[in-house]
Amino acid sequence: MDADAHSHEPRAPEPRSGRARAIGDVLLEVRNVTLRFGGVRALSDVSFDIKRGEIRAIIGPNGAGKSSMLNVINGFYQPQEGQIVFKGTPLKKMRPHFAATQGIARTFQNIALFKGMSTLDNVMTGRMLKMQASWFEQMLYVGRAKREEIEHRRFCEDIIDFLEIQAVRRTPVGKLPYGLQKRVELARALAAEPELLLLDEPMAGMNVEEKEDMCRFVLDVNEEFNTTVALIEHDMGVVMDISDRVVVLDYGELLADGTPDEVKADPEVIQAYLGVQHD
Amino acid sequence: MFYLETGQYKTSYAKDQQIFPLVQDRVGMVVILLVAFVAIPLLSSNYWLSTIMLPFLIYSLAAIGLNILTGYAGQLSLGTGGFMATGAFAAYKLTTAFPELHFVLVLILAGVITAFVGVLFGLPSLRIKGFYLAVATLAAQFFLVWLYNKNPWFTNYSASGVISAPPREVVPGVVVTGASGTPEAKYYFVLVLVVVLAWMAKNMARSKMGRAWMAIRDMDIAAEIIGIRPAATKLTAFAVSSFYIGIAGALWAFTYTGSVEALAFEINVSFDVLFMIIIGGLGTILGGFLGAAFIILFPIALNQSLLAMGLQNAIELASHLEFMIMGALIVTFLILEPHGLARLWQIFKQKLRTWPFPY
Numbered sequence: 001m002d003a004d005a006h007s008h009e010p011r012a013p014e015p016r017s018g019r020a021r022a023i024g025d026v027l028l029e030v031r032n033v034t035l036r037f038g039g040v041r042a043l044s045d046v047s048f049d050i051k052r053g054e055i056r057a058i059i060g061p062n063g064a065g066k067s068s069m070l071n072v073i074n075g076f077y078q079p080q081e082g083q084i085v086f087k088g089t090p091l092k093k094m095r096p097h098f099a100a101t102q103g104i105a106r107t108f109q110n111i112a113l114f115k116g117m118s119t120l121d122n123v124m125t126g127r128m129l130k131m132q133a134s135w136f137e138q139m140l141y142v143g144r145a146k147r148e149e150i151e152h153r154r155f156c157e158d159i160i161d162f163l164e165i166q167a168v169r170r171t172p173v174g175k176l177p178y179g180l181q182k183r184v185e186l187a188r189a190l191a192a193e194p195e196l197l198l199l200d201e202p203m204a205g206m207n208v209e210e211k212e213d214m215c216r217f218v219l220d221v222n223e224e225f226n227t228t229v230a231l232i233e234h235d236m237g238v239v240m241d242i243s244d245r246v247v248v249l250d251y252g253e254l255l256a257d258g259t260p261d262e263v264k265a266d267p268e269v270i271q272a273y274l275g276v277q278h279d
Numbered sequence: 280m281f282y283l284e285t286g287q288y289k290t291s292y293a294k295d296q297q298i299f300p301l302v303q304d305r306v307g308m309v310v311i312l313l314v315a316f317v318a319i320p321l322l323s324s325n326y327w328l329s330t331i332m333l334p335f336l337i338y339s340l341a342a343i344g345l346n347i348l349t350g351y352a353g354q355l356s357l358g359t360g361g362f363m364a365t366g367a368f369a370a371y372k373l374t375t376a377f378p379e380l381h382f383v384l385v386l387i388l389a390g391v392i393t394a395f396v397g398v399l400f401g402l403p404s405l406r407i408k409g410f411y412l413a414v415a416t417l418a419a420q421f422f423l424v425w426l427y428n429k430n431p432w433f434t435n436y437s438a439s440g441v442i443s444a445p446p447r448e449v450v451p452g453v454v455v456t457g458a459s460g461t462p463e464a465k466y467y468f469v470l471v472l473v474v475v476l477a478w479m480a481k482n483m484a485r486s487k488m489g490r491a492w493m494a495i496r497d498m499d500i501a502a503e504i505i506g507i508r509p510a511a512t513k514l515t516a517f518a519v520s521s522f523y524i525g526i527a528g529a530l531w532a533f534t535y536t537g538s539v540e541a542l543a544f545e546i547n548v549s550f551d552v553l554f555m556i557i558i559g560g561l562g563t564i565l566g567g568f569l570g571a572a573f574i575i576l577f578p579i580a581l582n583q584s585l586l587a588m589g590l591q592n593a594i595e596l597a598s599h600l601e602f603m604i605m606g607a608l609i610v611t612f613l614i615l616e617p618h619g620l621a622r623l624w625q626i627f628k629q630k631l632r633t634w635p636f637p638y
C-alpha cells in the first residue's frame with residue numbers, strides 16, 4: 001500500500017485538471033467539533049471546510065472517527081462542542097430532516113436500503129421531499145399526486161439509466177448482490193438532487209471493476225451536476241485519483257488537510273496512517 | 280398463452296403506472312367487478328349473501344386496514360378488534376344522537392373517531408417496536424372492549440347491554456342496516472364501500488405516502504435521512520389503518536350481525552385479521568381480499584369435504600384440523616413467502632405469461 005501510494009508521486013500534480021469544474025466558495029464548514037460517546041472521544045476539536053463543487057476525501061485508520069464525522073454533518077449525531085456552518089449559517093443543531101431539506105444526501109457504510117422495496121421505489125423514495133401532493137390528492141390519485149408520480153418517475157429513470165441499474169428496476173433490493181446495492185443506494189441519494197453528497201465508503205468490498213465503475217459515477221456526478229462530494233474511502237489509489245482535497249483523521253483528531261500530494265508527503269500521515277497500514 | 284403481453288409496450292410512464300398496466304389485468308378486474316355486482320347477487324341465495332359475502336367483504340376491509348399498518352408501515356398491531364369495536368360504537372352513538380345524519384356520513388365520522396383513537400394508541404410506537412409494540416396494542420384491545428362493555432353510556436343505558444342496530448336508509452326506501460335491511464341491499468351497500476375504499480388504499484400505497492410507510496418499515500434510520508419524519512409517518516399509518524378498521528367494525532355491527540356489542544370484537548378477531556394478512560400477503564391490497572376469503576371459506580370447505588368423505592360427526596375433528604392446518608400455513612407463509620397468496624397469484628400470472636414457452 002505504502003509503495004503503491006508513492007508510485008503516484010511522479011504524476012502530474014493536478015490529475016483532474018482536464019475536467020471542467022468550478023470549485024467555488026465554502027459550502028460547509030466544520031468548526032471545532034468534539035463528539036464523545038461516554039468516555040470515548042470519537043472526534044476532538046476537528047475543523048475543516050468543504051468547498052462548492054469539490055470532491056473532498058476523508059481518510060484515516062479504522063475507528064478514526066470518519067463515519068462519526070459524516071453523522072455529525074448530516075445531523076445524525078449531535079456534537080458536544082463546536083458547530084456546523086452550512087452556506088454561511090452557523091447551526092446550533094443539525095437534524096437529519098433539516099439536513100435533507102437543505103440538500104444534504106448520503107449513503108451508509110453498511111448499506112441502508114429499503115430491502116422490501118424495488119430499486120425504482122427506493123429511488124422514488126429518495127425524491128420524497130420534491131413531492132408536494134396532499135394526502136387527499138394521493139388518496140384519489142388526482143392532481144399533483146398523479147402528475148408528480150409521472151414527472152418524478154422520469155427523473156428517477158434517468159438516474160437509474162445513468163447508474164446502469166435498469167435491469168434490476170423492479171427487483172426488491174434485498175435480493176441484489178452487494179455491488180448493485182451500493183449503486184442503488186447512490187441512486188437513491190442522487191434522486192434528491194443534493195447539493196452535498198456524503199458517501200461513506202462507497203467502494204468498500206468491491207472488486208476492481210466495480211470500483212472503477214463507482215469512481216466513474218462519482219466523478220460524473222460531480223462534473224455533470226456540479227454536486228459537492230465528501231467521501232470516506234480506504235483505497236488510497238482511489239482517493240489520490242479522484243479527490244481535490246483530503247482530510248486525514250486519526251484517533252478523532254485532524255492530522256492533516258490538503259491536496260492529495262500534500263497529504264501524501266506529510267511525514268505525520270505517513271507515520272500514523274500509511275505506516276499503520278503497512279504493518 | 281392467453282396471458283400474453285406481447286406487443287404491449289408501455290410507451291409512457293403514465294401507462295406503466297396504472298394500477299393494472301396489462302390489458303389482461305384490466306379485463307380481469309372488469310370480470311371480477313361484474314361477478315361481484317351482477318353474478319353473485321343473481322346466483323347466490325340470501326343465506327349465502329348475508330352469512331358468507333357480507334363478512335367476507337367486511338373482513339377484507341379490516342384486513343386492508345391492518346395491512347396498511349402492519350404490512351406497509353411495519354407496525355405490528357393486535358388491537359384490530361378494539362378498533363373495530365370503536366368504529367361500531369362511534370357509529371351507534373352518532374346515529375342515535377343524530378338520526379337524520381346520512382349513514383354514509385355516520386360511517387365516515389366513525390372512521391375518523393377510530394382514527395383518533397388509533398393515533399392515541401399508536402403513540403407508544405414512537406418509542407417501541409415489534410414485540411413490545413404488539414403488547415401495547417394488545418393492551419389497547421383489552422382496554423377498549425372492557426370500556427365499551429362496562430360503560431353504559433356507550434350502549435345508551437340499555438338494560439341488556441346488547442343493542443340492535445337501528446335501521447338506516449342509504450337512499451330513500453332502501454334500508455341497509457339492522458334487521459329490516461334486505462341481504463341484497465346490504466350486500467350492494469357494503470360492496471360499493473369496500474371497492475371505493477380498496478381503490479383509495481391502493482392509491483395511497485402507490486404514492487408518496489405508501490413509500491414513506493414502507494421506508495419506515497424497512498429502515499427507519501435511512502428514511503429519516505431522506506427527509507421522512509418517522510413519528511408523523513407512523514402516526515399517519517395508525518390513523519389511516521384505524522379509519523379503515525373503524526368503518527369495518529361499524530359495518531360488522533350494523534349490516535352483518537345487526538347488533539352492537541363489544542364482545543363481538545374480542546381478541547380472536549384481532550388474530551383472525553392478522554392471520555388474513557399473513558396468509559393473503561403482507562404489504563399488498565389484494566392480500567386483504569385473498570386472506571379474508573381464505574379464512575372464511577377454508578373452514579366451510581373443510582367441513583364439506585369431511586362430510587363428503589362420509590365422516591358424519593366430524594365437527595370436532597374439523598375444528599382440530601382447522602387449527603392445525605391454519606397454524607402450519609401461517610408459519611409456512613411467514614417463513615417462506617411473506618407476500619402470501621397475493622405473491623403466489625403473481626407467480627402464477629408470470630407462469631401464464633410465458634406458457635407454453637418458459638424461456
Ligand SMILES: Nc1ncnc2c1ncn2[C@@H]1O[C@H](COP(=O)(O)OP(=O)(O)OP(=O)(O)O)[C@@H](O)[C@H]1O
Nearest residue numbers: 037040042060061062063064065066067068069109
Ligand atoms: N453510536 C456510537 N456509540 C458509541 N461509540 C461509537 C458510536 N459510533 C462510533 N463510536 C466510536 O467512535 C469511534 C469512531 O468510530 P467511527 O465509526 O466514526 O470510525 P471510522 O473512522 O468510520 O472507522 P471505520 O473505518 O472502521 O469505519 C470508534 O471508537 C467507535 O467505537
Ligand SMILES: [Mg+2]
Nearest residue numbers: 066067068109
Ligand atoms: Mg466508518
